Amino acid sequence: MSRPDAFSEQPLPLFTAEAAPVLTPGSKLPSYIKDHRKRLRARFLDGGADALPDYEMLELVLFRAIPRQDVKPLARRLLDKFGDFNRVLSAPVARLKEVDGVGDAVALELKIVESAAHRLTQSKVRQRHVLSGWEAVLDYCRATMAHLEIEQFRVLYLDVKNILIADEDQARGTVNHVPVYPREVVKRALELNASALILVHNHPSGDPTPSQADIDMTAQIDDAAQALGLTLHDHIIIGQSQELSFRSQGYL
Incomplete structure (x- = not known):
């Protein structure tokens, strides 16, 4: 017989939900x-x-x-x-x-x-220079979005020093689509007195490859942002085990 793993335990009795012992307030835990x-x-x-x-x-x-x-x-x-x-x-x-x-x-x-x-991952991003702490931004996006069952679209709004001033859930959709309105994204930036923004959304399929709709929507937001003097730093798509940056892939 092979030697048990150092962390192995003696098999525990298995109970279904119906068969699991029900303990009264005064009874002792087995x-x-x-x-x-x-x-x-x-x-x-x-x-x-x-x-x-x-x-x-x-x-x-x-x-x-x-x-x-x-x-x-x-x-x-x-x-x-x-x-x-x-x-x-x-x-x-x-x-x-x-x-x-x-x-x-x-x-x-x-x-x-x-x-x-x-909250823990968000604390590493809040009130900090986002572009110099990019890995912390990715960690936060992974933690909040990588395991969602539906698409979610978020916008990180930054001030003139690229400090995060707001992280907002703009829209939620289905397993493969989320409605995004470029006008509302840039309008909110003006309301917050933001100078730059980062778009983030997830792909529940796990594959972060952008669709043509993702590319077109990003271009529309970029055009609207530039017209108002805003900077779109990036659009990040979060997959299950990896992410894609529009900036690094040449889409921006």
Whole structure:
């Protein structure tokens, strides 16, 4: 018999949502669940997120929402439905609740973690020189948009020193289309007294290759911006594992 991995654990009893033990307020948490949670927390503290696979990271999040039940089956169901940890966090509340075992407490906990991640990456961009911290901008865009199931179009508005003054969700669409109105984009720039802007949208398919509609829309916004003395620095398309810059690809 092969030697078990150093991080392997004894198999835990598996429960379906219907068969999982229901604990009353006065009952004690079974020792195997308590020990499993203790081991996961210790491994996370010792090795960080890299020490845990997606389903165990989900378990850590679910511990708080469901303190008196084995959450491993629910973590597995969430991953089966959405694919990975990031897509679980990014899923709309209505879609999360389609999974057996997800109620208000679970949905809230997942959305809190998602919002915390967005705020952390956003803090590295806010009130900073955007062009000199380009990687932080990309990290923020990836965190907020790479795992969305529908297209979203955002505009980063910059002042004369290229400091971010506003990040606005301009439009949301379908899985392969989002309506964008160039006039509204530049009008908002004037309202904010912005001097430059960066366009960002995602492709839920994962492929950041721009469509002809993307190219035409970008050209229209660029023309409108130049007419008003504004600078369009770039248009970034966020895919699942990579992104595309219109500027670096010669579209701008």
